[in-house]
Amino acid sequence: MGDIADEAGAAHVPVMLDRIVDLLSPALSAPGAVLxxxxxxxxxxxxxxxAANPGARLVGIDRDTTALDRSRRRLAAFADRTEFVHAEYDAVPRVLDDLGIAEAQAVLLDLGVSSPQLDEAERGFAYSYDAPLDMRMDRTQERTAFDVVNTYPAAALTRILREYGEERFAGRIAQAIVRERAAAPLDSTRRLADLVRDAIPAATRRTGGHPAKRAFQALRIEVNAELGILERTLPAAVDRLAVGGRIAVLSYHSLEDRMTKRALAALATDTTPPDLPVPLPDRSPELRLLTRGAELPGDDENERNPRAASARLRAAERVRRP
Known part of the structure; x- marks a missing residue:
C-alpha cells in the first residue's frame, strides 16, 4: 500500500522504501529467512x-484479490521464493501454520488504502470520481459503504465520522445523510461528497483540502474494519517473530499510529516491579525499538508523492522470547 501509480497502473517507489529496506534487511540476510x-x-x-536479500522468502498476504494478481506478476522473477495468500492481515498465524512456518524473520504492515484502489473509480474509495459507494478492499466481503451510509443510525454514523475521520462536523454530516437517504438511498460517491461539502460551514471548506476527505476515510475504515484487524494483528505478528526478527509498521492515521505505538512500547518495557533491586530476566523487554518515536517521510518524498505526507513509520526487533 502507499504505492505511487502512474496512469497505466505501473507501480513506482512505495512510501519510505529505502528506510524500510534498511530496517528489515538485517533480519533477512540469512538463507531461508521469511518476510x-x-x-x-x-x-x-x-x-x-x-532483491536486496537473495536468500529471503516472501509470504505475501492481501485482502484484495486484484492486488494479489498484480503483485504476482510484478514479483514473477522471484517465483521460486514467494507465496501469495488471499487473507486479512490478522490471519498471519494461520497463514504461517498452513505453510508450515514456525517463525518469521521480518513482518511488514503498510496500512491504509493503496493507490490503485484510490485511482480505480469503480472501487468507490475516492471523492474525486463518481462511482458506486463500495470501498471494499476485499471485494468478496458483503458489507459496502452503501450499507453503512444507508442503514447505520445517526448516532453510529456520528461516532464513526468523529473517531475514524476526526471530523469536527460529524453530527451535522450524519444528520444530513439521514435526511437525504429518507428521500432516496445514497448510492454514489459524488452525491455523498456533495452532501458532506454542503453540511460543512462554508468558512471551514476553504482550508484543509477536500471537505469530504475525512468522511470518506472514516467510512473506508468502518467498511474494512481496519482498526479491529490491526488491533488483533500487532500482538499476533510480534508473537511469530523469531529472536532477532524485525517488524515495521507504516500508518497513515493517528489512531493506527497510536495503536502501533502502544503495542510495541508495551513489549519494549521492563516490567520488573520497581521495589526489586535488580531487573528480573523474565520481565526484561521482549522488543527493542528501532525508531525514535514515529519516523516521517522526507520533504523530497512528500513532494514526489503527496499521499506519503501522512505516513508514520515505527519498527522494533525481538530481543528475547517470553
Missing part, C-alpha cells in the same frame, strides 16, 4: 526486500 508482508499491495516493498 511476511501482510499488506502486499502492488508488491513494491516486497520487490525491493527480495
Amino acid at each position: 511476511v508482508d501482510g499488506t502486499l499491495g502492488l508488491g513494491g516493498h516486497a520487490h525491493a526486500l527480495l
Whole structure:
C-alpha cells in the first residue's frame, strides 16, 4: 500500500522504501529467512526486500484479490521464493501454520488504502470520481459503504465520522445523510461528497483540502474494519517473530499510529516491579525499538508523492522470547 501509480497502473517507489529496506534487511540476510508482508499491495516493498536479500522468502498476504494478481506478476522473477495468500492481515498465524512456518524473520504492515484502489473509480474509495459507494478492499466481503451510509443510525454514523475521520462536523454530516437517504438511498460517491461539502460551514471548506476527505476515510475504515484487524494483528505478528526478527509498521492515521505505538512500547518495557533491586530476566523487554518515536517521510518524498505526507513509520526487533 502507499504505492505511487502512474496512469497505466505501473507501480513506482512505495512510501519510505529505502528506510524500510534498511530496517528489515538485517533480519533477512540469512538463507531461508521469511518476510511476511501482510499488506502486499502492488508488491513494491516486497520487490525491493527480495532483491536486496537473495536468500529471503516472501509470504505475501492481501485482502484484495486484484492486488494479489498484480503483485504476482510484478514479483514473477522471484517465483521460486514467494507465496501469495488471499487473507486479512490478522490471519498471519494461520497463514504461517498452513505453510508450515514456525517463525518469521521480518513482518511488514503498510496500512491504509493503496493507490490503485484510490485511482480505480469503480472501487468507490475516492471523492474525486463518481462511482458506486463500495470501498471494499476485499471485494468478496458483503458489507459496502452503501450499507453503512444507508442503514447505520445517526448516532453510529456520528461516532464513526468523529473517531475514524476526526471530523469536527460529524453530527451535522450524519444528520444530513439521514435526511437525504429518507428521500432516496445514497448510492454514489459524488452525491455523498456533495452532501458532506454542503453540511460543512462554508468558512471551514476553504482550508484543509477536500471537505469530504475525512468522511470518506472514516467510512473506508468502518467498511474494512481496519482498526479491529490491526488491533488483533500487532500482538499476533510480534508473537511469530523469531529472536532477532524485525517488524515495521507504516500508518497513515493517528489512531493506527497510536495503536502501533502502544503495542510495541508495551513489549519494549521492563516490567520488573520497581521495589526489586535488580531487573528480573523474565520481565526484561521482549522488543527493542528501532525508531525514535514515529519516523516521517522526507520533504523530497512528500513532494514526489503527496499521499506519503501522512505516513508514520515505527519498527522494533525481538530481543528475547517470553
